Amino acid sequence: xxxxxxxxxxxxxxxxxxxxxxxxxxxxxxxxxxxxxxxxxxxxxxxxxxxxxxxxxxxxxxxxxxxxxxxxxxxxxxxxxxxxxxxxxxxxxxxxxxxxxxxxxxxxxxxxxxxxxxxxxxxxxxxxxxxxxxxxxxxxxxxxxxxxxxxxxxxxxxxxxxxxxxxxxxxxxxxxxxxxxxxxxxxxxxxxxxxxxxxxxxxxxxxxxxxxxxxxxxxxxxxxxxxxxxxxxxx
Numbered sequence: 001x002x003x004x005x006x007x008x009x010x011x012x013x014x015x016x017x018x019x020x021x022x023x024x025x026x027x028x029x030x031x032x033x034x035x036x037x038x039x040x041x042x043x044x045x046x047x048x049x050x051x052x053x054x055x056x057x058x059x060x061x062x063x064x065x066x067x068x069x070x071x072x073x074x075x076x077x078x079x080x081x082x083x084x085x086x087x088x089x090x091x092x093x094x095x096x097x098x099x100x101x102x103x104x105x106x107x108x109x110x111x112x113x114x115x116x117x118x119x120x121x122x123x124x125x126x127x128x129x130x131x132x133x134x135x136x137x138x139x140x141x142x143x144x145x146x147x148x149x150x151x152x153x154x155x156x157x158x159x160x161x162x163x164x165x166x167x168x169x170x171x172x173x174x175x176x177x178x179x180x181x182x183x184x185x186x187x188x189x190x191x192x193x194x195x196x197x198x199x200x201x202x203x204x205x206x207x208x209x210x211x212x213x214x215x216x217x218x219x220x221x222x223x224x225x226x227x228x229x230x231x232x233x234x235x
Contacts, residue, residue: 008075009067061199064092065217155179
């Protein structure tokens with residue numbers, strides 16, 4: 001089954017085409033200010049570079065959040081358009097669990113992704129024999145508060161995600177003693193190739209979302225700016 005996967009829950013975009021546990025092609029783009037204007041072009045570039053006939057794509061997998069407001073909306077919209085044009089199934093998957101799947105350890109994995117200002121999106125998973133088990137629902141919390149909670153935790157805990165280093169720096173000395181570690185930087189970002197394999201497994205088992213009702217899971221409202229006395233000000 002050939003899959004197109006789109007991950008856009010952070011400030012980075014990852015796109016992949018995969019089939020039968022093999023990555024055909026994968027692209028990464030960092031800090032794109034005009035994602036809505038370019039995402040279709042980026043998808044086309046990957047399709048052209050891999051010489052993938054567009055009609056050979058049999059399913060679309062997309063990260064649905066929690067994550068950045070605009071990027072999530074753009075990624076899911078693009079995925080839904082592909083699903084409708086090609087008349088193929090679509091499934092949206094949790095962005096935090098996607099990152100957790102990058103970490104192959106025995107212990108607990110704490111995914112920490114940047115949210116808004118000093119907040120982070122967090123979820124905790126247990127990993128044993130390459131099987132991931134959710135230990136918490138995703139939640140949003142201030143970095144200082146999370147650092148304090150982790151200081152009282154017992155390891156082994158592995159912190160990953162683009163916000164992991166922010167928390168690790170706050171309590172580095174105390175968490176070393178507790179058996180809490182910062183996972184390699186290579187695991188911090190969601191990978192579309194991992195998303196493709198995960199989604200393919202579910203689609204082949206008959207699981208899919210309604211293309212009309214699939215919607216993003218936002219961690220916070222959009223960062224709206226309003227004018228105050230002629231100046232822009234974040235709300």
